[in-house]
Amino acid sequence: MGLALLIVVLKSIALHKKDERYNQAARFWARIFAVNFLVGVVTGIPMEFQFGTNWSQFARATGGVIGQPLAMEGVFSFFLESAFLGLFLFGEKRLSPRAHWASAFMVFLGSWISGFFIIVTNAWMQHPVAYRILPNGSYEVTSFWGLLTNPWALIQYAHNMSGAVITGSFAMCAVGAFYVLENQFSESGKLFLRVGVIAGIISCITQIFPTGDIHGRYMAKHQPASVAAMEGLFHTQRGAGIVLMGQPDEEKQTIDNPLVVNNVLSFLIYGTTKAEVQGLDKIPRDQWPEPLPLLYYAYHIMAGLGTYFALLMVVAGFLLWRGKLFATRWVLWPLMLSFPLPYIANTAGWMTAEIGRQPWIVYGLIRTDQGYSKYVSAGNGLFTLLGFMGMYSLLSILFIVLIYRIIASGPEKIAPALVAEPITVA
Amino acid sequence: MGFIWFWIVAVMIVAYVVFDGFDIGVGILHLFVARTEQERQISVRSIGPVWDGNEVWLLAGGGTLYFAFPLLYASAFSGFYLALMIVLWLLILRALGVELRMHIESHVWRAFFDGMFFISSLLLAIFYGAALANVIRGVPLGADGYFFLPLWTNWRIGPQPGILDWYTVIGGLLALVALSLHGALYLSVKTESQLQERSRFAARYLCVTLLALTIFSLPATMTARPDGLQNYQHYPMLFVIPAAIFAALIGILYFSGKQEDRKAFTCSCIYLALMLVGAAVALYPRLLPSSNDSANDITIQKAISGPHTLQVGLIWWGFGMCLAIMYFVVVYRMFRGKVSLDSSGYGH
Numbered sequence: 001m002g003l004a005l006l007i008v009v010l011k012s013i014a015l016h017k018k019d020e021r022y023n024q025a026a027r028f029w030a031r032i033f034a035v036n037f038l039v040g041v042v043t044g045i046p047m048e049f050q051f052g053t054n055w056s057q058f059a060r061a062t063g064g065v066i067g068q069p070l071a072m073e074g075v076f077s078f079f080l081e082s083a084f085l086g087l088f089l090f091g092e093k094r095l096s097p098r099a100h101w102a103s104a105f106m107v108f109l110g111s112w113i114s115g116f117f118i119i120v121t122n123a124w125m126q127h128p129v130a131y132r133i134l135p136n137g138s139y140e141v142t143s144f145w146g147l148l149t150n151p152w153a154l155i156q157y158a159h160n161m162s163g164a165v166i167t168g169s170f171a172m173c174a175v176g177a178f179y180v181l182e183n184q185f186s187e188s189g190k191l192f193l194r195v196g197v198i199a200g201i202i203s204c205i206t207q208i209f210p211t212g213d214i215h216g217r218y219m220a221k222h223q224p225a226s227v228a229a230m231e232g233l234f235h236t237q238r239g240a241g242i243v244l245m246g247q248p249d250e251e252k253q254t255i256d257n258p259l260v261v262n263n264v265l266s267f268l269i270y271g272t273t274k275a276e277v278q279g280l281d282k283i284p285r286d287q288w289p290e291p292l293p294l295l296y297y298a299y300h301i302m303a304g305l306g307t308y309f310a311l312l313m314v315v316a317g318f319l320l321w322r323g324k325l326f327a328t329r330w331v332l333w334p335l336m337l338s339f340p341l342p343y344i345a346n347t348a349g350w351m352t353a354e355i356g357r358q359p360w361i362v363y364g365l366i367r368t369d370q371g372y373s374k375y376v377s378a379g380n381g382l383f384t385l386l387g388f389m390g391m392y393s394l395l396s397i398l399f400i401v402l403i404y405r406i407i408a409s410g411p412e413k414i415a416p417a418l419v420a421e422p423i424t425v426a
Numbered sequence: 427m428g429f430i431w432f433w434i435v436a437v438m439i440v441a442y443v444v445f446d447g448f449d450i451g452v453g454i455l456h457l458f459v460a461r462t463e464q465e466r467q468i469s470v471r472s473i474g475p476v477w478d479g480n481e482v483w484l485l486a487g488g489g490t491l492y493f494a495f496p497l498l499y500a501s502a503f504s505g506f507y508l509a510l511m512i513v514l515w516l517l518i519l520r521a522l523g524v525e526l527r528m529h530i531e532s533h534v535w536r537a538f539f540d541g542m543f544f545i546s547s548l549l550l551a552i553f554y555g556a557a558l559a560n561v562i563r564g565v566p567l568g569a570d571g572y573f574f575l576p577l578w579t580n581w582r583i584g585p586q587p588g589i590l591d592w593y594t595v596i597g598g599l600l601a602l603v604a605l606s607l608h609g610a611l612y613l614s615v616k617t618e619s620q621l622q623e624r625s626r627f628a629a630r631y632l633c634v635t636l637l638a639l640t641i642f643s644l645p646a647t648m649t650a651r652p653d654g655l656q657n658y659q660h661y662p663m664l665f666v667i668p669a670a671i672f673a674a675l676i677g678i679l680y681f682s683g684k685q686e687d688r689k690a691f692t693c694s695c696i697y698l699a700l701m702l703v704g705a706a707v708a709l710y711p712r713l714l715p716s717s718n719d720s721a722n723d724i725t726i727q728k729a730i731s732g733p734h735t736l737q738v739g740l741i742w743w744g745f746g747m748c749l750a751i752m753y754f755v756v757v758y759r760m761f762r763g764k765v766s767l768d769s770s771g772y773g774h
Contacts, residue, residue, distance in 0.1 A: 038525050041478065042518040048488055052503025053510055056572070059503075063496020064731040068739065071493045074486030075746035082482050083753035086475035087760060094760070138496065140732030373504035375574035384511040391518055398522065402529055 001115055001161065002168025003033050004108040006199060011101045013195075025191055026104070027092070028411035029172070034089055035402050037081075039395055046388070048074075054381070058361050058371030064140040065131050065147065066121045073117035081110030115164070116157055123153035125362050126353065127222055155218055156353070159211035163349060165203035166309060167342040172196030173316070174339035175407055177332040188411045190326055193335070197320050200313040207306055213268070219356075220269045223363065225283040226356030229292050230299035231265060233279045240265040240277035248296045253280070289358040298351035305345040312338065427736050428711070428726035431494040434743065436706045438487035440699045443554070444608075445480035447698055448691075449473040451609015453520060453547025454602070457540060459613060459624040464767060466540060470524060472616040472765045476757060477524055481517070486750075493739065497571055497729035498713045505565060505573040506557065509589045513553050520546035548602065555601025559594035562705055563587065563650040564717035571724060583650050587717060593650040600639045604701070607632035608694045611678070614687040616765050626682060629690070633678050640675065640701075644668075651715070654708045667704045671697060 007029050014022035048070060051059045059067075084106035092100050124131075130146030131139045141147050173196035179189025220227045228234075232243045234253040242265040246258035263273035270277075280288060289295050312334055319325040325332075357363055361371040456469040492499040503510055523543025527536050563583060565573045578588035581595075590598075610632055613625035647654055658664045677693035709715065713729055716722040730736070 034525075038521060042521045045481075045485065045517055046514045048485055048492075049503060049510060049514060051492065052499045053507050054504070056500035056504035059492065060496050060500035060571075063492050063499060064735045067489065067493025067496060067499070067731070068735060071486065071489030071739070072742060072746070074482060074489040075743065075750060078482040078485055079479065079746075079750040079753050082479040083757045086479065086757055090475050091760060134732055138732075141735050141738070144734075144738040373500075373507070375572050376504055376507045377574075380507055384508070387511065387515060391515055395518070395522075398526065402526070405529070 001111045002164035002166065002203075003029060003036065003171065004104075004111045004168075005165055006168045006172060006195065007033060008101075008104050008108045009195060009199070011104045015097055015101050021188070021191060024411055025188060025195075028188070028406075030089060030104075031406050032171075032403060034085075035399060035406070037085060039399050042395070043392070054373055054376065055361070055371050056373040056376075058366060061138050061366065061371075062124075062362060064134075064138055065128075066124055068141060068144070068147065069117040069120040069124075073114050077110045077114035077117065081107055081114065084110065112161065115161060116153075119157045119160055120148060120150065120153045122353070123150045123156050126156070126357055127152035128362055128365055152218065152222070155211065155215045159207065159215050159349075162203050162207040162211050163342070163346050165199060166207060167346060169196045169200035169203055169313075170309070170335075170339045170342045173200060173335045174337070177336035178407070179410075180326055181329065181332050181336060185410045185412055186326075193316075193325060194320065197313060197316045197325070197335075200309070201317040204306070204310040204313045208310055212303075212306065217269055220277075223356060224278045225280070225287055226289055226295070226352075227269075228278060228280045228283065229289045229295050230352060230356060232296050233265070233277060235281050236276060236279040238266070238276045239263045239273055240279075242268070243300075245300070248293050250292050287359060289356050291355065295352060295355040295358075298348040298355065302345050302348040302352055305341050305348070309338075309342065309345070427733065428730045430740070431730065431736060432706075432710065432713070432726055435487060435491050435494060436702065438483055438490055440702050442480070442483035442487055443702060444695045444698050445483055446477070447605045447608045448612035449477040449480055449524075449609070450520075450547045450551055451605040451607065452613060453523070453543045453609070454551060454606045455609050455613065455625070455628060457544045459610070459628055460621055461624075463536070465617075465621045466536070467528075467767065468617055468621060468765050469613060470527060470543075472613065474524070475761050478521075479754065479757060482750075490743070493735065494731055495713060495726070495729040496731060498724055501567070501571050501573065501724060502714055505575055506560070506589060507574065508577050509553060509557065509575075513550065513557075516546040516550045516553070520550065523547075551602045551605040552598035555598040555604075556590060556594040558601070558702075558705060559597025559650075560589060561709070561714060562597075562647060562654065563591075563593055564715035564723075566718055567714065567716035567722040567724065569722055571722075571728070583717075585718065593646055596639070596643060596646055600636070600643055603632055603636045603639055604694075604698060607636055607678070608691075608698060611682065611687060611691040611694050614682070615691050618764055618766070622687075626685065626687070629678075629682050633675065633682065637675050637679075640671065651708075657707055657710060664707055667700055667707060671700045671704065674700065 007026050010022050010026040010029065013019065014026060051066075051070075084103045087095065088100070088103040088107050091103065095103065124147065127150060129150045129152075130141055130143040132142050134140055172192045176189040176192030176196055179185040180193065216227070231240075232246065232248045232255050233240055234248075234255075239262065241260040241262040243255055244259045244261060246255035246260075248255055266275040266277055267273045269275065312331075316325060316331050316335060319328050319331055359367050359369070361368040452469055452473050456466060460466045460469045488499075519542050523539045523541075523546060527539035527543070529535075560575075565575055566585070566587065567573045575587065575589045578590040579586050581588070581591045583591055583593055607629055610625045610629035614622055614629060617625065674693045674697040678690050678697065681687075681690035681693060711726045712723045713726060714724040716724075731739075
């Protein structure tokens with residue numbers, strides 16, 4: 001999704017400045033996007049079905065609410081994406097530059113709409129709004145508009161999309177830095193770095209402020225148990241400090257080897273250093289999010305990496321502005337090597353959201369152990385889990401091999417396989 | 427409201443089978459009708475820009491089913507657990523087969539992904555046919571609305587059916603032949619010279635086989651579901667549907683004989699659509715019949731979502747479908763005509 005936006009940016013610059021280099025860059029990133037899209041499509045299909053296959057009690061109860069955004073995703077986003085991706089990838093020669101720009105924009109729009117509906121679904125599980133319970137125990141939407149404008153969804157969407165742009169920017173910067181350091185395709189590399197660093201600065205900052213900040217405060221208000229567990233705050237405190245590092249000990253309810261900055265947590269949540277922050281001691285034991293240490297680490301990894309991203313991008317941005325970035329190897333190296341980290345940060349962020357919601361599948365309404373498919377035995381579950389692990393390993397290997405080949409063959413000529421037998425539909 | 431949503435979901439499933447059906451068919455056939463590397467490329471490229479959009483009907487249909495009939499979605503998806511998971515794996519492999527073959531210029535690489543495309547398309551067709559046959563035969567639903575079926579038990583229709591038994595296997599074979607034929611006719615429309623001739627040749631044989639299987643499936647269905655004709659007996663007008671099914675099959679034979687490929691392909695679309703509509707008519711107002719006790723049937727009334735959900739749904743669904751149809755028109759117009767290899771454009 002981040003890359004889809006960056007491709008639109010490249011196409012826009014190309015159209016505006018009539019600069020063919022940006023078109024060439026867009027073509028190169030389109031090829032990388034196509035591989036990403038393929039992996040996204042094939043791993044996304046199972047998700048829509050798993051509500052029914054593995055969580056049938058949950059699906060049965062809540063279909064009247066969250067079935068709606070899921071169906072809308074299919075109807076409004078997937079048709080749009082798939083139709084225009086074909087035009088965007090295969091149609092450049094047959095479309096005017098403006099129409100080709102429009103096809104790129106539609107792919108971007110489709111993928112961002114898709115993200116929105118998925119977040120609406122998840123946000124309802126995190127913070128259920130606009131529903132009523134029917135006599136047969138299932139849920140129904142009372143206000144469609146209320147469902148789509150769930151405050152949780154809007155905040156989570158902003159935070160999530162900003163994270164997607166960070167991922168795209170880091171990928172673009174990494175390839176750019178690689179080309180510059182390798183001294184091969186370095187003109188393209190510099191172009192990638194310029195676009196990537198600028199998009200990176202913007203997205204890294206919005207990730208922390210305002211989206212991360214508002215998200216955290218909203219969560220503290222509505223899911224105090226999650227925030228207490230994320231921060232490792234076992235005891236309710238006035239002027240609570242923030243734990244930068246340390247290992248939570250659930251039995252003794254302490255943090256080992258803590259590195260704490262006093263009063264900061266109170267300040268971040270309530271805007272004053274004196275405020276009282278609720279600890280896990282206020283939460284009944286059977287409502288603690290589990291596994292608690294994993295939640296704590298996931299959150300700390302996300303926040304730590306987010307801070308690193310912002311610092312790196314600000315430094316790179318400063319050097320870019322001074323015209324020194326392309327010669328500053330000690331910044332190019334981390335830019336090149338950091339591309340896997342946003343993937344880790346995004347995963348950790350989702351783990352924070354999902355483990356933080358535990359023990360609920362719909363916060364405060366349905367517990368996770370009331371949502372699974374009763375008649376699917378553990379043996380069948382394990383069989384299919386192993387199957388998916390195998391399938392996704394295959395996908396990962398293919399993904400890495402193909403992306404590596406695209407990067408190695410470079411943006412300045414079309415890959416040999418495609419020069420030898422390029423095809424269009426006449 | 428229940429009536430409307432029943433047919434909305436049915437129409438989406440029909441759209442999925444008619445559209446994705448031909449690219450599944452191409453996947454099954456391309457190893458046999460496309461012999462040279464060039465022909466293989468043409469056949470894969472003939473579906474390249476459209477297969478993904480076709481598959482969206484499955485996702486959009488699945489999502490619509492989920493919110494309109496949550497009980498059916500929850501019950502059927504968990505009950506057919508293993509078969510559904512295998513279908514998901516096949517969908518993954520098929521997508522890789524179509525999309526990745528062009529990435530590396532190597533005989534081994536391409537042969538590998540062609541094989542993957544073939545096997546996954548073949549098994550998908552069989553699983554889809556078997557799935558429909560399962561719905562017609564019924565499943566051992568409990569009073570709580572759930573069931574669980576193993577992949578197979580004793581291959582008999584009885585108190586303990588499996589997903590695969592003799593009846594559902596016939597359903598699978600029928601779907602295999604029908605979708606292969608659909609793909610063969612599509613290739614006849616989209617290609618030229620030898621590839622086209624071989625596709626036409628395959629279509630003739632497949633059509634005769636399909637005619638035989640369709641005739642055979644009638645008594646088989648009556649055995650598996652003796653009350654299947656109830657709705658038809660109430661409204662004898664409905665016998666138009668089976669009549670039209672056979673007319674469509676004759677149409678395919680007639681037009682492919684005259685090498686009017688487009689018309690033959692249209693007849694094949696009609697055949698597939700009417701087979702599904704015929705089954706839907708027989709089921710209505712049941713969504714998933716029980717094989718032991720008809721009191722446990724999942725009916726529209728039992729499974730339907732709340733009224734507000736469905737009213738709002740009707741509005742956005744109508745709007746969304748207009749958009750989707752518009753995209754389909756744009757894309758199919760853009761990529762109309764015969765597929766050929768030339769020097770413009772770049773692959774992906």
